Each structure stands twice: as structure tokens, then as C-alpha cells.
Amino acid sequence: MSLIRLEPRGQASQAMVYATPLLAVLLTLLSGFVLFLLLGFDPMKALHAFFVDPVSSKRGIGELIVKATPLTLCAIGLAIGFRANVWNIGAEGQLTMGAIVGGGLALAFYGEGGWWLLPLMVIGGAAGGMAWAAIPAYLRLRFNASEILTSLMLTYVALLMLNYLVHGPYRDPDGFAFPESRLFEADAVMPILWAGTRVHLGAALALFAVAAGWVLIARTFIGFQIKVIGLTPAAAGYAGFDQKRVVWLVLLLSGGLAGVAGMGEVAGPIGQITPNVSPGYGFTAIIVAFLGRLHPVGILLAALLMALSFIGGEAAQIAMGLPKAITGVFQGMLLFFLLASDVLIRYRVRFGARRAVA
Amino acid sequence: MDSSLPTDPPPPRLELRGITKRFPGCLANDHVDLVLQPGEIHALLGENGAGKSTLVKMIYGVLHPDSGTILWQGRETRVPDPAGARQLGVGMVFQHFSLFDTLTVTENIALGLEKPGPMDALAAKIRSVSERYGLALDPERHVFHLSVGERQRVEIVRCLLQDPKLLIMDEPTSVLTPQEATKLFETLRRLAAEGCTILYISHKLEEIRALCSRATVLRGGRVVGACDPRLETARGLAELMIGSELSSPERPPQGAAGAARLSVRHLSTTSDNPFATNLKDVSFEVRAGEILGIAGVAGNGQAELMAALSGEVLVADPASVVIEGARAGHLGPRARRALGLAFVPEERLGRGTVPELSLSDNALLSGYASETLVTGGMVRFGRARAYAETIIKGFNVVTHGHRAEARSLSGGNLQKFIIGREVLQRPKLLIVGQPTWGVDAGAAAAIHQALIGLARSGAAVLVISQDLDELFVLSDRISVLFHGRLSDSRPTHETSVERIGLLMGGLFATPPDEDGEIARAL
Incomplete structure (x- = not known):
């Protein structure tokens, strides 16, 4: 007889829905402490360098927001899809396509831009992401192909296409054959929202996506349909909800948001098209979506936390000589602990042996 | 069988003393005592939520009592x-099945046995047991192809293979024809005569009176009485169970039947699923003001008929389903609802409702259009809540409010909620599958009353059920579905349970003398 048991709760615990992400963060910090100790670093100093130093300056906070912007945009779209049981794993590819199309427009109209160029690039970025997400949608509805596989595989196609373009058609003619595009002109660059930092218009778009995502999920009938399809497809069929339409909608929506995120990267902090548009924002956004409980506000907070792990990892590399893998380790631990502690929503822990029957 | 000295009576097969089980927020069993003798068929009676399931789960080791003693053969x-x-x-045969969909009947049964032995031998054994007890079953079929009724047969056969000393049966006959039930009773009586004790849970009081020699009645987790059901009336048992007088549904005489609200003409279906029962040339109509009952054992095409009528599966010929004069075979559920159709599926959780969502969200699930709960794409949650409250009040749904998750309701209360949700939309045509399966007597009476009331107010009601008692209470006319074919309908007062039972067993072709109706059916 075990000393620790899990006992089902009568009803899902709302308190635990909010408490488990915090618990996961706490466990991650604790494990990080032990990890640093075992690696022979001063754990307090390392954690400080990882989580506190990066955000103790205006510039640091600005960087946090810059990194959280694409994460939020991608994760909002993914979360809406996940709620409908549509598992788009390819946000990274859709983000890349957004950068290719949105950034391509900046290059196409190089030297002849105007006020209209940036809005056009936003639309183009969204369209690129949508087109890339439309492929898994069609394959799923026509051939019943798993969107998990198709969207993931298309990610690598998009990355290779980006690579080809920056080595070929997009390459800066005056760039000494470096695989980079020209620097975008002022008309094609996201305006800075907070002077002295790199926080750009994309952050406002991300906040708008949070608000719009919340309205969609919580207030609209289509959001209700998404929820029902995700929880109980048979009940959605009974109610007469069009499941094909919802699959199209959520994939196009998440692809579009990821595309805007990618366009925001090349027209924002990067300012040109390079082979490395994203350090894996599209994949990290999956963690962000779950860490944020598929809830838009939760996603915003989770995106900030994951952004911190990106810049904290960089800072810790510089300050303490920690390995680069540390960022991935922390992100992985966070998701692991979150999924593990999710069990507490439906179960409670009981200590001690079962009371004797007789 | 136990051999014992004549001076020393054998110990009871099972004795429970002061069994208490508490769940968060409720005392499910409160000092329950129960004695089961070898070879007796003992009824356990009680409304949903009275604690019957909790008690038998403790006997079966699924749950563990907080206090109290279990004595097995005196130890x-x-x-x-x-x-x-x-x-x-x-x-134990559970009311809710514990089968793996993707495994075959034999594999499922093997999983429940300590020593299943070679699969071929087991399959042969399953065949012989299922034939012996009239529980037709193909051991090679996958469970996901099986209907509710067939799944229950797997559970029964699984238990019978184990030569049990105590067999617990939770509502075993709800999916059998009367003749099959009679056959099962013979089996159970034979098992009892061989010394096996049977603990029999059922809401069918007539059945308990015919089968059981003792009954223990639970109410609110306590034993409130014990009796010999053979000496009681069904009404008396029901009142003991619910603790108050039972109102049987009132049936005002049917007026002249009105216009056909649903006409089904030569409806045939073909399915990709090789195990589905295709409908073959099904024709019938339901008129305003009447209730048509369709009887039949599970797996004879009920699921296919329900899907074709609700619009969850579209049919090739739009004219084969006509709702309110409009050809509807090609329309989905939403468009059919707009024509005045309301629909209560057989599966309450997972089709009729979303288990994880609140009652007000579940009110929105089917009421969105007719109750104008959505405007401009936005949900009007206030109206959805009010609608849920109206259902809860109007149909006496026992719950702690519109926020309760659908799965937190007992079967009877959830069914009252679903029936209420559909009836309150004032449909012109209501189609109901298994309206009171596993529902306690009080809730069943309320549901029956609501359906009769709806029909008398001018709606057409179609009830597809395997419970003949229910169909005889509700229907103005009865048809039988067998192997995808539908018999002609008969006015209820001109037919009998026996005759319908024969049709349910497939005796369309070999009519008893002078019964032209059955002969015409094929």
C-alpha cells in the first residue's frame, strides 16, 4: 500500500487550474537550483543571472516584450485550434512563410514604398501563414491526414524555402554574397512604440490578438462551437455544428497569426530577411499555449515567462558561461512540470495508507 | 454448492454490516446492512442516487467502505x-460497460478472466454460452461495431463464463426483448437453483416481482425497508423506493390525428461500416398529436434510423425524409431543427450533452436557434442561463444550478434536463431515443408525462425504445424494427406485449395463425 495516493475529486478544481502553472514554475526553479548546484555553479547567482538580471533595466524589459510578441501571436492562434482538437504543430513554418511573403513585399517595393507598404506587408504576412496552414487543413478534411504530421513536416519545407530565397532571389545585391536580404526601408519597418527599446507595433497587434481571442473564445457562438467540437465531437454533430468549417477557421486563424508574427520579426527587430528569422518561437508557442491554459490572458503571461527564459538563457551564457542548451532545458522542465501537475486538477493527493476496511 | 450439517445452517453467502461510504459532499451509504443467502435472487431497489451503485461497487472491490464489515461465506x-x-x-454486469472498443468480443472477455486459455477455445466457449442463454454474439467482432444491447451481452457472457457464486446484475434486461428477458430469467433461476446468489438491480418492478424472492430498498443511502416483492404491488414497491406516492402518467384521449409532420418514404441506407445495420425500405409517418413507438432490440437499425432522421447522417434521396412537408433528407441537423424538429439522442452524455460543460452551455447546445440565444454571432449568456433555469424549474431537475457540469447530474436528472430542453422549444416534431433507459421510476414518470403532454398539444412524437412497457404506456401506435426493416404499425390497444415481442425476435415471416399484420410486415 502506497503512502501517497491520488483520489479523484468530485468536480474539477478551479483553484488548481490557476495554481498548477505557478506550481510548475516553482518546481522548475527548484530543479534549476539543483541543476546549477550539480553543475558546480552558485545556484542563487545563476538563477539571479537567469531570471532577474535580464529584466532589471529598461532595455531588458523591452527585450522581454520583443520576444513575447511573436510567442503571444502564435500561441493565441494555436490555443484556439487546440481547443477544437486541431493540433497545429507547424506554427514555426507558418511564421516563416509570413516572413517570406511579408518581407518579400518589402523587397519587391524597395525604393518605391509609401504609407501603404507596411499594412500591405501585414496582410501579406497573414496570407502567407494562412496559405501554409491551409495545406494541413485541406489534407485533413480531404484525406483524413493528421495535421500534427503535415503541419510539422511543412515547417521544414518553409525553413528550406527561406534558406533558398536568402541565398538566391532575396539576397542583397550589394551584400558581398552574404545570405541576407537588404535592410528594409523606413516605410517597411514596424514603428517603435517605446523609445529606447525595440518594442514595435507587433506588441500592440499581439495585445489586440489577446483581446480578440478572448472575445472569440468566451463570447462568440463560433467560440462555443470550437469548445464543443474539442470536448465532444458527437455532441457537436448532434447540435448541427459544421466541423469542417471550424477546422478551416482555426487553422487559417492560427496560420494567419503566426504569419503576422513572422512578418513582425523581419520588419521589426531584425529589419531584413536572414536565414534565422525565429529561434523556435513557433514551437515554444505550443508550450506557451498550454502553460497559459489555452486562455488568452494566461497566454500573455506565459509568453512573458517564456520570453524571459530566452533572454535569461542568453544572459546566463554571457555572464556565467552556462551552456546554450540551458534555455531548452528550462523550457522543457516547465512544460514537463505543468503537464505533471495538471493531474491535481482532477485528483487530490492523500498521504498515508488507506483507512482499513474492517 | 455448500454442504452443511442439518443442525448448522450454512452461513450467508455475503453479509454486509454497517457499511458506510462518504464522498466529498455526500454520504452515499449510511450503515447499510444486507444479507444474501446462497441460491437466492435478491433485488436491490432504489432511485438513482439512492446509493445502489456505490454499494455494489464496494462488494465488487471497485470502491472501499469507510467503515463496516464485509463477510463472505461467514468470514x-x-x-x-x-x-x-x-x-x-x-x-458483476455493470450498467455502464467496461469494454475496449478496439478489441474483439473474445479479447475483451479474455481481459476479464484470470486464465483465459487459448483464444480459439475461448471463442468456442463464448459461442456455446451465448447460444445457451440466447445472447446472440459473434466473438470475432470488434466492440466498437456493437450496439448498446450487444455490448451488454458481452458483459453478461463474460460473467457467466466465470461460474460466479454471486452475480451482481445492474439493469440487465433494459436492452432485451421480453422473450429474451424471459430466457435470461430462466438462466438466472437455473443459476440460483445451482446455488449461485444473484443480486439484481432494476427499475422494472414487475420484473423484480416475477424474479426475486427478497428485496432490500435503499433511499438516500440508507436501508428503508426489506420485503418479499412477490407479495407487494409494483406501485407499492415504487412508493417504498421514492418515499412518496407515485403519480402515473395521465393519458388524455387522443384527438383525431392531424397532418403528417414526419413522413419517411422508402428510406434505405448504406454504410461504409460492414457491421452497421442498413435500413431497408423503411416507410412510416408520424402525425400531429400522436406518439409513434418503434420497438426493437438494440442493433437492429435504431442508431442508423436515429442518425438519418436527425440529419447527423445525410440520406441520398431528399424525398425519403419529409419534415413538415419539406424534403429534408439532404439537410443537416441545423436545417432540420429550423423546420421544427427536436431530438433527444440515446446517449445522454457525449451526444445529448457535453459532459464537461455547464447546464447553461448545454442549454445553448441545441436551443441556440429556436430560443434566440445567439445574435450577431455573439452568445447571449444571460438568456442561455435563464433558459437553463427554466428547464431546471419546469422539469424538477435536481442540481445545484445552471453552473453544474452535465456529468455531475444523475442519469435521470440529466435526461429530464435534455427532454426539457427539447420540449420547451415547442417543436412540431420530437424524436426521442430510449427516453428512460436507466432512469428511476419518478423521473421516468415525469418524462413520460412530458412526452404525452407535448403530443396532446399538437406535436408529433416518435419514440424509439427497447423498453416495451414504456412503449405501451406512451404510444398510440407501435412498429417494430428488425434487421433494418420496419413492420407496419399497430394501434397500441389492438396489440400485445407478446405479439410485439415476437416481432422484435424477427418473427415477421412466420406469423402465428390468423395474424395478417405480421405477414404483411415483410
């Missing part, structure tokens, strides 16, 4: 888990 025993219970000789 104090702890039942650690179902495997331990099976080792003692306890078998």
Missing part, C-alpha cells in the same frame, strides 16, 4: 479490487 473479508472479487466468486 470477514476485504475485497481489494475487482480481480480479488472475481477470485472470491463475485461477478
